[in-house]
Amino acid sequence: MHTRRRAIVSQLFVVFCAASVLLALVPLAFILFFVVREGIQALNLEFFVSMPKPVGEVGGGMANSIVGTLILSGLGSLFAIPVGIMSGVYMSEYAGSRMASAIRFAADTLNGVPSIVIGVFVYGIAVLPFKQFSAIAGGLALGIMMIPIIARTTEELLLLVPHTMREGALALGATRARAVFSVVLPAAAPGIITGVVLALARIAGETAPLLFTSFNNRYFTVGLTQPISSLTVQVFTYAISPYQDWHRQAWAGALVLVSLVLLCSLLARFATRKLEGLGRG
């Protein structure tokens, strides 16, 4: 009797775990379904090539926001990739040192800082002194969010590179720098690129750090010292507006964002799978 009760409890537990998975997948399906259904209605060529129209005029697009997001992400990468990769190299090369632990701690801390706080910080250092919202400030905020992701990915992947490769290079008389840059980094490069793509996917969807750094702009700009539009901030502006046509545009923007993120994740997954295959072979 007692045994039977234990068996039933066990069965219920298994059912609960399976149900949890379903429970999490329901919102996922629900969200994707709505984004696709609502987004596809406003998504057409015009959305990608034309500018936002004033309230009341139907149509228009987010060309300036799309370009803005690309510029901001590009600026972020420009800033984050060198710092991220080099910090990663230091952490893996001098893994036992106190400095490496400090960098690791800083990276993990930065990774946990709410994005809105990073926005406030960048406002203080890059907007307030110049009394001007700018693309540079927005890029800086996104870059700060990318650094810890890139640094930790680089570290992990460099540690995966077989020790013998590094030793081979050193045995041939290479300096440490030469061994790292010519042998170890290239071996880990595909993985690091995957990490960078994932980091990009994540920050391209960020809104909070841009609200008061790059702000928003109704016009098409590529000037780095001016406020610039971005997909996320534009979707936010449209979503909280009372206009139906803007809501449709917001959904279309959301669809573009989700597709972007999905594409990056799939690409990254494909790349890592290939990598794992190589490692096994």
Added chain:
Amino acid sequence: MQWARKDLGFRISTGLFGLVLISIVAAIGVELTRQSWLSISKFGFAFWRTQTWDPVAGEFGALPFIWGTLYSSIIALLIATPVALGIAIFIAELCPARFRQPLVFLTELLAAIPSIVYGLWGIFVLVPLVRQFQVALPDPLRVLPIFSGPPFGVGMLSAALILAIMVVPFTSSVAREVLKSVPRTQREAAYALGATRFEAIRTALYYARTGIIGAIMLGFGRALGETMAVTMVIGNNPQVSLSLFAPQHTMAAVIANEFTEAADDLYLHALIEIGLVLFIITLIINSLSRLLLWTIGRPGKAIPKRTPTPVQATAA
């Protein structure tokens, strides 16, 4: 000799980039303190005890924001934790190997969806559902403080639900890793003693308890700092209320909403002080959770080393 110097140069130059990383974190703390000094020096601790938020009169009390942030995150955690642990256990222990990767991918997709998209979905899909739910609630329940208030749709429950969905993938992926680090021998020993599946997994959970708590706290840290999705559905009304249906506010949301409107310095400094405290709270929560995960993350170090008996050697 020359090589040694070159190696030192390499160490210094890569180290400088690492130093940039460290100084960013330090600079965030310093800069936020500096930029909120007016508010810190004027209100002191009263800032966190008072409830009046009246920018026009220059009165700033941040209690409603702290309350909203903690209340929404805790409710979200109560909903998300069982589900996240269930997912982690299902993927790590129960599901057939060929479903494992696809399931991991799908749950991680939840983490990849931008928070603005969650917010948009929240406004147009979730909020109306919550409103319907509230209207359909039987009258006797509505007199309870947690269910009181008119049906707006936007409010605490909508925010907590969205947060719960967003937190699940974080907690579950860390918990999954933690479960993976539990030695197989733990479960095998339990099975050998005649344990059921549930009892064996419970043993593994108990073994990994610090790590599991770490995973939950990591989710908590995420929930505390979440901005966009919350600000779009919580109603943005600074009040301290127990009601799940009352429009409230959070620390992150008030910054996002009012920062560009802050006309005078004191207002701006008050908002930045909220940012500073949010920074400190998440710093503490994340450090604690990493500390807990760290002890379990290295199985070799967490468990005192013993010379493996032949049985253990084959099991490993």
